[in-house]
Amino acid sequence: MNILGFDTSTKAASVALLKDDTLVGEILINDKRTHSQKLMPMLESLFKLADITANDIDLLAVCIGPGSFTGLRIAMASVKAMAHAKDLKIVAVDSLESLAFNIADVDKKIIPILDAQGSKVYTASYKSEGSELIKLEEIEVLDIDDLLEKIEKNGEKTILLGEGVYKYREKIENNSLVSIPSPDKNISKASSVCAIALEKYRKNIDIHTHYDILPMYIRKSQAETQYEEKQRKMKEATDK
Numbered sequence: 542m543n544i545l546g547f548d549t550s551t552k553a554a555s556v557a558l559l560k561d562d563t564l565v566g567e568i569l570i571n572d573k574r575t576h577s578q579k580l581m582p583m584l585e586s587l588f589k590l591a592d593i594t595a596n597d598i599d600l601l602a603v604c605i606g607p608g609s610f611t612g613l614r615i616a617m618a619s620v621k622a623m624a625h626a627k628d629l630k631i632v633a634v635d636s637l638e639s640l641a642f643n644i645a646d647v648d649k650k651i652i653p654i655l656d657a658q659g660s661k662v663y664t665a666s667y668k669s670e671g672s673e674l675i676k677l678e679e680i681e682v683l684d685i686d687d688l689l690e691k692i693e694k695n696g697e698k699t700i701l702l703g704e705g706v707y708k709y710r711e712k713i714e715n716n717s718l719v720s721i722p723s724p725d726k727n728i729s730k731a732s733s734v735c736a737i738a739l740e741k742y743r744k745n746i747d748i749h750t751h752y753d754i755l756p757m758y759i760r761k762s763q764a765e766t767q768y769e770e771k772q773r774k775m776k777e778a779t780d781k
Contacts, residue, residue, distance in 0.1 A: 543558065544560075545557075546559065546601075547580070547620055548616065548729045550604045550655075551609060551636070551703075551728075551729045552572075553569055553570065553704075553729055554571075554579045555568065557587075557735050558593070558735070559739060562739070564732050564736075566587055567587075568583045568586055568587050571728055576609075576615045577615055595626075600632065601620050601623060601629050601631045602631070602634060602737075603632075603633065603634070604634050604731075604734050605634065605636075605754070605757045606635065607636060607655065632741050632742055632748055633754055634734045635757055637655070637663065638665070639729055639734050640703045640729060641653050641667040642737055643726045643727075644726050645667075645674045649699055649700050650698070651667040651668065651700050652667075652700065653667075653705075654685075654702070654705030654709075655703050660685050662684075664680070664683055664705075665681070685712060689719070692716065700720055702721065702722050706721050707727075
Protein backbone atom coordinates (compact mmCIF):
# COMPACT_ATOMS: atom_id res chain seq x y z
CA MET A 542 0.00 0.00 0.00
CA ASN A 543 1.31 3.43 -0.99
CA ILE A 544 0.37 6.18 1.50
CA LEU A 545 0.95 9.80 0.59
CA GLY A 546 1.10 12.16 3.58
CA PHE A 547 0.88 15.95 3.90
CA ASP A 548 1.69 18.24 6.82
CA THR A 549 1.42 22.03 6.56
CA SER A 550 0.15 22.65 10.08
CA THR A 551 3.20 24.68 11.16
CA LYS A 552 5.92 26.77 9.50
CA ALA A 553 7.45 23.55 8.17
CA ALA A 554 5.83 21.95 5.14
CA SER A 555 6.39 18.30 4.29
CA VAL A 556 5.20 15.50 2.04
CA ALA A 557 6.09 11.85 2.44
CA LEU A 558 5.52 8.50 0.79
CA LEU A 559 5.16 5.31 2.82
CA LYS A 560 5.07 1.96 1.02
CA ASP A 561 3.75 -0.72 3.38
CA ASP A 562 6.09 -0.33 6.38
CA THR A 563 8.90 1.40 4.47
CA LEU A 564 9.43 5.15 4.22
CA VAL A 565 10.25 5.64 0.53
CA GLY A 566 10.84 9.36 0.70
CA GLU A 567 10.12 12.63 2.47
CA ILE A 568 10.66 16.26 1.51
CA LEU A 569 10.55 18.84 4.30
CA ILE A 570 11.15 22.57 4.00
CA ASN A 571 11.19 24.76 7.11
CA ASP A 572 11.53 28.36 5.96
CA LYS A 573 9.54 31.58 5.64
CA ARG A 574 8.08 30.92 2.20
CA THR A 575 4.35 30.27 2.14
CA HIS A 576 3.05 26.73 1.93
CA SER A 577 1.30 27.61 -1.32
CA GLN A 578 4.74 28.33 -2.79
CA LYS A 579 6.32 25.13 -1.50
CA LEU A 580 3.77 22.33 -1.46
CA MET A 581 3.20 21.53 -5.15
CA PRO A 582 6.90 21.72 -6.14
CA MET A 583 7.71 19.43 -3.20
CA LEU A 584 5.03 16.95 -4.25
CA GLU A 585 6.21 16.96 -7.86
CA SER A 586 9.80 16.36 -6.73
CA LEU A 587 8.75 13.50 -4.47
CA PHE A 588 6.81 11.80 -7.26
CA LYS A 589 9.72 12.23 -9.67
CA LEU A 590 12.38 10.97 -7.26
CA ALA A 591 10.24 8.02 -6.11
CA ASP A 592 9.34 7.24 -9.75
CA ILE A 593 5.60 7.16 -9.12
CA THR A 594 2.47 9.05 -10.18
CA ALA A 595 -0.76 9.96 -8.44
CA ASN A 596 -2.25 6.79 -9.93
CA ASP A 597 0.06 4.71 -7.71
CA ILE A 598 -1.31 6.18 -4.46
CA ASP A 599 -3.67 3.94 -2.46
CA LEU A 600 -4.36 6.11 0.59
CA LEU A 601 -3.93 9.75 1.60
CA ALA A 602 -2.99 11.06 5.03
CA VAL A 603 -3.15 14.65 6.23
CA CYS A 604 -2.42 16.58 9.39
CA ILE A 605 -5.70 18.29 10.26
CA GLY A 606 -4.37 20.60 13.01
CA PRO A 607 -4.43 22.38 15.29
CA GLY A 608 -1.93 24.80 13.86
CA SER A 609 -1.64 27.49 11.21
CA PHE A 610 -5.13 28.24 9.87
CA THR A 611 -3.85 29.10 6.39
CA GLY A 612 -1.45 26.19 6.30
CA LEU A 613 -4.15 23.70 7.26
CA ARG A 614 -6.40 24.91 4.46
CA ILE A 615 -3.66 24.49 1.86
CA ALA A 616 -2.94 20.85 2.69
CA MET A 617 -6.63 20.11 3.10
CA ALA A 618 -7.47 21.54 -0.33
CA SER A 619 -4.69 19.51 -1.97
CA VAL A 620 -5.74 16.27 -0.29
CA LYS A 621 -9.43 16.78 -1.05
CA ALA A 622 -8.71 17.46 -4.72
CA MET A 623 -6.59 14.33 -5.07
CA ALA A 624 -9.04 12.18 -3.12
CA HIS A 625 -11.91 13.38 -5.30
CA ALA A 626 -10.02 12.84 -8.56
CA LYS A 627 -8.67 9.39 -7.65
CA ASP A 628 -11.51 8.19 -5.37
CA LEU A 629 -9.17 7.75 -2.41
CA LYS A 630 -9.81 7.60 1.32
CA ILE A 631 -8.12 10.10 3.64
CA VAL A 632 -6.82 9.37 7.15
CA ALA A 633 -6.90 12.31 9.56
CA VAL A 634 -3.97 12.79 11.96
CA ASP A 635 -3.78 15.63 14.46
CA SER A 636 -0.61 17.71 14.76
CA LEU A 637 0.05 16.90 18.41
CA GLU A 638 -0.08 13.12 18.02
CA SER A 639 2.15 13.49 14.97
CA LEU A 640 4.74 15.43 16.99
CA ALA A 641 4.54 12.97 19.88
CA PHE A 642 5.20 10.13 17.42
CA ASN A 643 8.61 11.70 16.65
CA ILE A 644 9.84 10.48 20.06
CA ALA A 645 7.37 7.68 20.81
CA ASP A 646 10.04 5.35 22.21
CA VAL A 647 10.94 7.34 25.35
CA ASP A 648 10.02 6.49 28.96
CA LYS A 649 8.99 10.04 29.94
CA LYS A 650 5.70 11.84 29.55
CA ILE A 651 5.50 13.48 26.12
CA ILE A 652 3.88 16.90 25.77
CA PRO A 653 3.89 18.54 22.33
CA ILE A 654 3.25 22.30 22.22
CA LEU A 655 2.38 24.56 19.30
CA ASP A 656 1.97 28.32 19.38
CA ALA A 657 -1.68 29.39 19.78
CA GLN A 658 -0.86 33.13 19.85
CA GLY A 659 -0.38 35.37 22.86
CA SER A 660 1.02 33.25 25.68
CA LYS A 661 -1.17 30.28 24.75
CA VAL A 662 -0.17 26.89 23.36
CA TYR A 663 -2.00 23.97 21.82
CA THR A 664 -1.09 20.93 23.88
CA ALA A 665 -1.92 17.35 24.83
CA SER A 666 0.00 14.63 26.67
CA TYR A 667 1.09 11.11 25.74
CA LYS A 668 3.14 8.17 26.94
CA SER A 669 4.72 5.16 25.28
CA GLU A 670 3.62 1.62 26.00
CA GLY A 671 5.90 -0.61 23.98
CA SER A 672 5.56 0.59 20.39
CA GLU A 673 2.16 2.18 21.02
CA LEU A 674 1.54 5.87 21.72
CA ILE A 675 -1.13 6.37 24.40
CA LYS A 676 -2.97 9.68 24.75
CA LEU A 677 -3.23 10.76 28.39
CA GLU A 678 -4.98 14.11 27.95
CA GLU A 679 -7.01 15.53 25.08
CA ILE A 680 -5.99 18.57 23.07
CA GLU A 681 -6.55 21.91 24.78
CA VAL A 682 -5.33 25.49 24.74
CA LEU A 683 -3.33 26.51 27.83
CA ASP A 684 -1.25 29.45 28.94
CA ILE A 685 2.40 28.34 28.90
CA ASP A 686 2.82 29.33 32.56
CA ASP A 687 -0.20 27.23 33.51
CA LEU A 688 1.20 24.27 31.60
CA LEU A 689 4.60 24.51 33.31
CA GLU A 690 2.92 24.87 36.70
CA LYS A 691 0.86 21.77 35.95
CA ILE A 692 4.05 19.83 35.15
CA GLU A 693 5.59 20.99 38.44
CA LYS A 694 2.56 19.80 40.40
CA ASN A 695 2.62 16.41 38.70
CA GLY A 696 6.32 16.05 39.50
CA GLU A 697 6.89 13.83 36.47
CA LYS A 698 9.86 13.95 34.09
CA THR A 699 8.52 15.38 30.85
CA ILE A 700 9.65 16.07 27.30
CA LEU A 701 8.27 19.20 25.67
CA LEU A 702 8.59 19.33 21.92
CA GLY A 703 7.26 21.21 18.91
CA GLU A 704 7.67 24.70 17.50
CA GLY A 705 6.32 26.17 20.74
CA VAL A 706 9.50 25.24 22.62
CA TYR A 707 11.48 27.89 20.76
CA LYS A 708 9.11 30.70 21.69
CA TYR A 709 9.18 29.74 25.38
CA ARG A 710 12.62 28.15 25.60
CA GLU A 711 13.87 30.31 28.49
CA LYS A 712 10.86 29.50 30.66
CA ILE A 713 11.03 25.80 29.78
CA GLU A 714 14.74 25.48 30.55
CA ASN A 715 14.13 26.92 34.03
CA ASN A 716 11.94 23.90 34.82
CA SER A 717 14.09 21.03 36.12
CA LEU A 718 11.46 18.42 35.22
CA VAL A 719 11.39 19.35 31.54
CA SER A 720 13.76 18.48 28.71
CA ILE A 721 13.72 19.52 25.05
CA PRO A 722 14.68 17.06 22.28
CA SER A 723 16.96 17.72 19.31
CA PRO A 724 15.75 20.09 16.55
CA ASP A 725 14.78 17.29 14.16
CA LYS A 726 12.22 16.03 16.70
CA ASN A 727 10.57 19.44 17.09
CA ILE A 728 9.40 19.66 13.47
CA SER A 729 6.04 18.38 12.28
CA LYS A 730 6.71 15.64 9.69
CA ALA A 731 4.61 14.04 7.00
CA SER A 732 6.48 10.77 7.61
CA SER A 733 5.01 10.64 11.12
CA VAL A 734 1.59 11.46 9.67
CA CYS A 735 1.96 8.52 7.27
CA ALA A 736 3.08 6.08 9.97
CA ILE A 737 0.17 6.99 12.25
CA ALA A 738 -2.23 6.85 9.31
CA LEU A 739 -1.16 3.30 8.50
CA GLU A 740 -1.99 2.12 12.01
CA LYS A 741 -5.30 4.00 12.00
CA TYR A 742 -6.23 2.51 8.64
CA ARG A 743 -5.54 -1.00 9.94
CA LYS A 744 -7.81 -0.26 12.92
CA ASN A 745 -10.42 1.53 10.78
CA ILE A 746 -10.04 4.79 12.76
CA ASP A 747 -10.34 8.39 11.50
CA ILE A 748 -10.90 7.42 7.87
CA HIS A 749 -12.70 10.02 5.76
CA THR A 750 -13.72 10.97 2.25
CA HIS A 751 -13.11 14.31 0.55
CA TYR A 752 -16.69 15.22 1.49
CA ASP A 753 -16.45 14.92 5.26
CA ILE A 754 -12.85 15.54 6.35
CA LEU A 755 -12.45 18.82 8.22
CA PRO A 756 -9.54 20.75 9.75
CA MET A 757 -9.23 20.91 13.53
CA TYR A 758 -9.12 24.57 14.51
CA ILE A 759 -9.75 24.39 18.33
CA ARG A 760 -9.99 28.19 18.52
CA LYS A 761 -11.27 30.89 16.21
CA SER A 762 -8.93 32.49 13.72
CA GLN A 763 -7.66 36.02 14.29
CA ALA A 764 -9.78 37.21 11.35
CA GLU A 765 -12.92 35.68 12.87
CA THR A 766 -12.14 37.19 16.27
CA GLN A 767 -11.57 40.63 14.74
CA TYR A 768 -14.76 40.37 12.71
CA GLU A 769 -16.81 39.43 15.77
CA GLU A 770 -15.29 42.29 17.75
CA LYS A 771 -16.14 44.70 14.92
CA GLN A 772 -19.70 43.42 14.80
CA ARG A 773 -20.02 43.79 18.58
CA LYS A 774 -18.84 47.40 18.49
CA MET A 775 -21.20 48.20 15.61
CA LYS A 776 -24.11 46.70 17.55
CA GLU A 777 -23.18 48.68 20.66
CA ALA A 778 -23.05 51.90 18.62
CA THR A 779 -26.44 51.13 17.03
CA ASP A 780 -28.03 50.36 20.40
CA LYS A 781 -26.94 53.75 21.73
